[in-house]
Every structure is written in structure tokens, then in C-alpha cells.
Amino acid sequence: MQSEHDAVLLQQRQTFRRGSIQLLVVATVITICSIYVGLFDGARLAEGIPSMISLIGEMFPPDFQNARDWVEPLLDTLAMSVAGTALAVTFSVPLALLAARNTTPHPVVYQVARAILNGLRSIPELIMGIIFVAAVGFGALPGVLALGLHSIGMVGKFFAEAIEHVDEAPVEATRAAGANGLQVIWHGILPQVLPQMADVSIYRWEYNFRASTVMGMVGAGGIGFELMGSLRIMQYQEVLAILLVILVMVTMVDALSAVLRRKFK
Amino acid sequence: MIRLNQVSVTYPGGFTALHPTDIEFRRGEFTVLLGASGAGKSTLLRCLNYLNVPSSGHVHVEGIGELKRRSALLAHRRRTGMIFQQHQLIGRLSALRNVLTGRLGYHGTWRSLVPLPPEDQRIALQALDRVGLMAKALERVDSLSGGQQQRVGIARAIAQRPQMVLADEPVASLDPHTSVQVLGLIRGVCAEDHIPAVVSLHQLDLARQFADRIVGIAAGRVVYDGAPAGLSDLHLEAIYRRDPTRSSEATAAPSTTTEFPLNLATEKS
Structure with a gap:
């Protein structure tokens, strides 16, 4: 009896020791990374604190004097996010059908479509923004193209995954009624994945709105352009005002997106 | 045959x-x-x-x-109308839209992208009427009982005007x-x-x-x-x-x- 208890307790101790070692390894990795990037550089941080405080001090009170000039860039940003998402969804549907195992016409097409989606996803939208600004000039258009193209990578992948997880039974029934391949996709598969597609698209729109506030920084239109301008001439009171406006807009878009997504359940 | x-x-x-x-x-x-x-x-x-x-x-x-x-x-x-064990309907669509699947074979790909012609809609409704589910035509199929769902499945087969x-x-x-x-x-x-x-x-x-x-x-x-x-x-x-x-x-x-x-x-x- 006694020895049995001892065996159980020994095992318990060993489990605890193993857990401790694992925790120690993770903590070490985190510490090394933090030291490497200078997070523990006390002197430098201490030096920074006064200038941070003075910077924050310079931001107050927020200056809304030029607020009227921000209306148009804000609308630009909103339009960019909507148009960019629409662009992404338009190209995502056909790409997803090629990149889903159950609808792809050929395994090679499947691999190519997946590669395209991965490629688009791995180029950051800011980089795409810089490229498109160089290609078509300043303004909202390069921003829309950058947001749209980058979004295809994620939206298309999610669409493809939804298509792959579709219930095969009604699809078979559609086929049994004499429907051809495209009719089966249109009437057997798409009605099933529509709610997920709507969900992903609306979420992506919300993301694109946040992303498009940054797009202005590379000259691709929107409120980010104003933000960058104020930062350059060190109008920190105006910077804070713009940031507050963006915060309000993002909150509103988030709320609207949540309502829309619930509707599509 | x-x-x-x-x-x-x-x-x-x-x-x-x-x-x-x-x-x-x-x-x-x-x-x-x-x-x-x-x-x-x-x-x-x-x-x-x-x-x-x-x-x-x-x-x-x-x-x-x-x-x-x-x-x-x-x-x-x-x-050839087919009726399945698990109905094989699309739950979030109405009974009528499910029954209309039975009419797809009579139309080309492009025509079937938009709602089917009124004649087909009427054929589908008649099929629903025959299985006694006329009143449920516009209800979502996943809100119907198992027996009713199977009757929608039968209506889909009837709508094909099968031989x-x-x-x-x-x-x-x-x-x-x-x-x-x-x-x-x-x-x-x-x-x-x-x-x-x-x-x-x-x-x-x-x-x-x-x-x-x-x-x-x-x-x-x-x-x-x-x-x-x-x-x-x-x-x-x-x-x-x-x-x-x-x-x-x-x-x-x-x-x-x-x-x-x-x-x-x-x-x-």
C-alpha cells in the first residue's frame, strides 16, 4: 500500500518537474528575445520617458480646428475599404472554387490557385500600396488596389476552406436531378457557404477600414495622408485629434460589422 | 425500361x-x-x-x-427523380428553392444563374401541393420536421416530372x-x-x-x-x-x- 502511494507521488513529482522545465525554457526564450530587441535597456527607456511625457503633453488639448478638412479624407478611407473589399470578394469567389479540393477542375489548377492565394497574402498591403502609388500615382485608387489584392489572399483561402467543408449530401442530390457541373456549384454549394462568405467579407471590410487609415502614409489616399502631414510638421495636437476621430470611426465600423454579421447567421 | x-x-x-x-x-x-x-x-x-x-x-x-x-x-x-434517406436538402433555403433544384436539368447553365421561369416555379409549387406542404413553401427547410423534410425531398423528385x-x-x-x-x-x-x-x-x-x-x-x-x-x-x-x-x-x-x-x-x- 505504502509503496503504491509512493509510486503515484513520485510520478506526480516527475510530472511537476517536467512542467517546470518546459516553463523555464519558454521563459528563457522570451527573455533572450526581449534583451535582443532592447526591451530591458533601462537607461535608454529612462531617457525616453521624459520625451514621451513632453510629447504627450504637446498633444493636449487635441486641436480640431481643421476638422472640416478631414471629412473628405475620412470618406475616402471609408470608400477605399468598401471598394477594396468588394474587389477582393469578386476575385476570391472564382479563385476559391479553383483552390477547393472538391470543386477544382484539376490538381495542378488547385496547386496554382493555392500558390496565388499564399503569394498575395504574404506581400504586406503597405508594400503593395507603395508599388501601386508608383504605378498609378497618389490617391485612393492605389490604396483600393493594394487593399483588394492583399485581401484576396485571406478571403480566397477562407472561401476555399468553407467550400471544402460543405455538406456533400445536397450536392449529390443536385447532381442526381441532372444538373451540370456549374449548376451544382451554383445551386448545391454556394447557397450552403453564403453565410460564411458574408461573415468573412464583412470581417475583412472591418479589417480593411483599419488598414486603410495607414495606407495614406505611403500616399495612397485617405485620412492616413492627413495624419502623416500633421506628424511631419509636428502638429501633435492635431495628430491626437485625428487619432481620436479614427478611433470613433473604427468603433462605429466594428459595431456595424457585428450587427451585419449577426444578420447573416 | x-x-x-x-x-x-x-x-x-x-x-x-x-x-x-x-x-x-x-x-x-x-x-x-x-x-x-x-x-x-x-x-x-x-x-x-x-x-x-x-x-x-x-x-x-x-x-x-x-x-x-x-x-x-x-x-x-x-x-429520374431520386429520394434520399437523409433528404439531402439545403437547410437554410426555403422548401420552394429546394424543390426548384429538380428543375435545373431543364435549363442551361446561364439561364439557371437567375431565378427560373414562372412555369418552373409553378411546377415546383404544384409538387409541394401534392405532398401537402403548400403552406410551408417559403419556410426554411431546417425549421420543418423530419417527415416534412422527406416530403420536400419527394416534391423535389416530383418537380422533375420524372419517368x-x-x-x-x-x-x-x-x-x-x-x-x-x-x-x-x-x-x-x-x-x-x-x-x-x-x-x-x-x-x-x-x-x-x-x-x-x-x-x-x-x-x-x-x-x-x-x-x-x-x-x-x-x-x-x-x-x-x-x-x-x-x-x-x-x-x-x-x-x-x-x-x-x-x-x-x-x-x-
């Missing part, structure tokens, strides 16, 4: 679900394929519209010929009372429209009650083919491979959709 010549089905795993079989289904007959779960009756049934592609042999359809060319297959499927009806275990997931109603409905519609039906069942009592002709299947072979009256205890023993007096056990057999490793394997579209 449809004939199987030496048709056999072997699944990719090497399991032979149907040994080479010759059988013909004639106009005006209500045929029940009777057998235990896994006997091969679903496989045989699904060969009749190529949801299972035969590994050997061929299927000949009156007026169409052999089901080899894709166009012949689509034409055959268009005029033959196939039903794969149409009552396996329904209670006994609803089962009799649903089978009665299928039988009534087929009799009214003078179209033959091939129905797979594992319940002996239901088979006796509804069939004009019973085809008993065991271990992938036809072991009985004739009138219900001719079905003896010896035949039942061959069909169920067990004491015929215990056939009620077969009634409680699990669904057939899980009986094969690859039941949903179909041709690439």
Missing part, C-alpha cells in the same frame, strides 16, 4: 458491394430492393443513375441507350407511422403518374405492404426476385442470413449511409 447487364461495383478498398448482376425494371412496377444493411441494395439502386459508377457491365435505359456519354447521363438523371423514381432508404430515419405515410405518398404519386419506382428498404413488413415486386439482396447478390406473396421463410433466411422470425432486428438496423468506406464516391463532374 432500365436494364443492368452484368453490372458490378467494387470499392477502392477492394470490397465488392455488388457482384455481376443482370436485372430489369419495368414500367408500372413498384419494386422494393430488400436486404439488411450492407447487403448492397443502395449500391444497386445508385447504379441506376450512376451515383455509383459500375466497375464493370453497363446500364441500358429505354429511349436513351447506354449511360456512358455525359449528355446521356444528364438526360437520364433529369427524368422513374428511385428512393434510397427513404424512411430509414423516420418513425413507423410517418414511414407508412411517406411510402404511401411515394406509391400514390407513382401510381397516379404511371411511373415505375425502385425503393430500397430493410423493413420486411413495409416491403410486403407496398411492393408489387420484391428483389431480395444479400452479400451483393440478388437472392430473390418476385411477388411479395412468393417470399418464403427460406428466402428470408437467405436475405437476412439469420432466423427469419427475428427480422424485426433488421428493422432496427443502423443507417446505410455509413455501411461502405466510400459511399459518397461518385463520378467527377
Whole structure:
């Protein structure tokens, strides 16, 4: 009896020791990374604190004097996010059908479509923004193209995954009624994945709105352009005002997106 | 009107679900394929519209010929209504939209991108009316009961204006009372429209009650083919491979959709 208890307790101790070692390894990795990037550089941080405080001090009170000039860039940003998402969804549907195992016409097409989606996803939208600004000039258009193209990578992948997880039974029934391949996709598969597609698209729109506030920084239109301008001439009171406006807009878009997504359940 | 010549089905795993079989289904007959779960009756049934592609042999359809060319297959499927065990409807669509699926075969790809013409809508509504679900036409299918969902499935088959009806275990997931109603409905519609039906069942009592002709299947072979009256205890023993007096056990057999490793394997579209 006694020895049995001892065996159980020994095992318990060993489990605890193993857990401790694992925790120690993770903590070490985190510490090394933090030291490497200078997070523990006390002197430098201490030096920074006064200038941070003075910077924050310079931001107050927020200056809304030029607020009227921000209306148009804000609308630009909103339009960019909507148009960019629409662009992404338009190209995502056909790409997803090629990149889903159950609808792809050929395994090679499947691999190519997946590669395209991965490629688009791995180029950051800011980089795409810089490229498109160089290609078509300043303004909202390069921003829309950058947001749209980058979004295809994620939206298309999610669409493809939804298509792959579709219930095969009604699809078979559609086929049994004499429907051809495209009719089966249109009437057997798409009605099933529509709610997920709507969900992903609306979420992506919300993301694109946040992303498009940054797009202005590379000259691709929107409120980010104003933000960058104020930062350059060190109008920190105006910077804070713009940031507050963006915060309000993002909150509103988030709320609207949540309502829309619930509707599509 | 449809004939199987030496048709056999072997699944990719090497399991032979149907040994080479010759059988013909004639106009005006209500045929029940009777057998235990896994006997091969679903496989045989699904060969009749190529949801299972035969590994050997061929299927000949009156007026169409052999089901080899894709166009012949689509034409055959268009005029063959199929009713499934699990209804196989799209839950979030209305009953009417599900029934309209049965009209797809009559239209080209481009035409079917937009809502089908009023005539088709009316045909679909008539089909719903015939199964007594006119009032539920615009309701989501997932809000209907199991028996009602199966009736929507039947309406979808009727809407095809079929020349033959196939039903794969149409009552396996329904209670006994609803089962009799649903089978009665299928039988009534087929009799009214003078179209033959091939129905797979594992319940002996239901088979006796509804069939004009019973085809008993065991271990992938036809072991009985004739009138219900001719079905003896010896035949039942061959069909169920067990004491015929215990056939009620077969009634409680699990669904057939899980009986094969690859039941949903179909041709690439």
C-alpha cells in the first residue's frame, strides 16, 4: 500500500518537474528575445520617458480646428475599404472554387490557385500600396488596389476552406436531378457557404477600414495622408485629434460589422 | 425500361458491394430492393443513375441507350427523380428553392444563374401541393420536421416530372407511422403518374405492404426476385442470413449511409 502511494507521488513529482522545465525554457526564450530587441535597456527607456511625457503633453488639448478638412479624407478611407473589399470578394469567389479540393477542375489548377492565394497574402498591403502609388500615382485608387489584392489572399483561402467543408449530401442530390457541373456549384454549394462568405467579407471590410487609415502614409489616399502631414510638421495636437476621430470611426465600423454579421447567421 | 447487364461495383478498398448482376425494371412496377444493411441494395439502386459508377457491365435505359456519354447521363438523371434517406436538402433555403433544384436539368447553365421561369416555379409549387406542404413553401427547410423534410425531398423528385423514381432508404430515419405515410405518398404519386419506382428498404413488413415486386439482396447478390406473396421463410433466411422470425432486428438496423468506406464516391463532374 505504502509503496503504491509512493509510486503515484513520485510520478506526480516527475510530472511537476517536467512542467517546470518546459516553463523555464519558454521563459528563457522570451527573455533572450526581449534583451535582443532592447526591451530591458533601462537607461535608454529612462531617457525616453521624459520625451514621451513632453510629447504627450504637446498633444493636449487635441486641436480640431481643421476638422472640416478631414471629412473628405475620412470618406475616402471609408470608400477605399468598401471598394477594396468588394474587389477582393469578386476575385476570391472564382479563385476559391479553383483552390477547393472538391470543386477544382484539376490538381495542378488547385496547386496554382493555392500558390496565388499564399503569394498575395504574404506581400504586406503597405508594400503593395507603395508599388501601386508608383504605378498609378497618389490617391485612393492605389490604396483600393493594394487593399483588394492583399485581401484576396485571406478571403480566397477562407472561401476555399468553407467550400471544402460543405455538406456533400445536397450536392449529390443536385447532381442526381441532372444538373451540370456549374449548376451544382451554383445551386448545391454556394447557397450552403453564403453565410460564411458574408461573415468573412464583412470581417475583412472591418479589417480593411483599419488598414486603410495607414495606407495614406505611403500616399495612397485617405485620412492616413492627413495624419502623416500633421506628424511631419509636428502638429501633435492635431495628430491626437485625428487619432481620436479614427478611433470613433473604427468603433462605429466594428459595431456595424457585428450587427451585419449577426444578420447573416 | 432500365436494364443492368452484368453490372458490378467494387470499392477502392477492394470490397465488392455488388457482384455481376443482370436485372430489369419495368414500367408500372413498384419494386422494393430488400436486404439488411450492407447487403448492397443502395449500391444497386445508385447504379441506376450512376451515383455509383459500375466497375464493370453497363446500364441500358429505354429511349436513351447506354449511360456512358455525359449528355446521356444528364438526360437520364433529369427524368429520374431520386429520394434520399437523409433528404439531402439545403437547410437554410426555403422548401420552394429546394424543390426548384429538380428543375435545373431543364435549363442551361446561364439561364439557371437567375431565378427560373414562372412555369418552373409553378411546377415546383404544384409538387409541394401534392405532398401537402403548400403552406410551408417559403419556410426554411431546417425549421420543418423530419417527415416534412422527406416530403420536400419527394416534391423535389416530383418537380422533375420524372419517368422513374428511385428512393434510397427513404424512411430509414423516420418513425413507423410517418414511414407508412411517406411510402404511401411515394406509391400514390407513382401510381397516379404511371411511373415505375425502385425503393430500397430493410423493413420486411413495409416491403410486403407496398411492393408489387420484391428483389431480395444479400452479400451483393440478388437472392430473390418476385411477388411479395412468393417470399418464403427460406428466402428470408437467405436475405437476412439469420432466423427469419427475428427480422424485426433488421428493422432496427443502423443507417446505410455509413455501411461502405466510400459511399459518397461518385463520378467527377
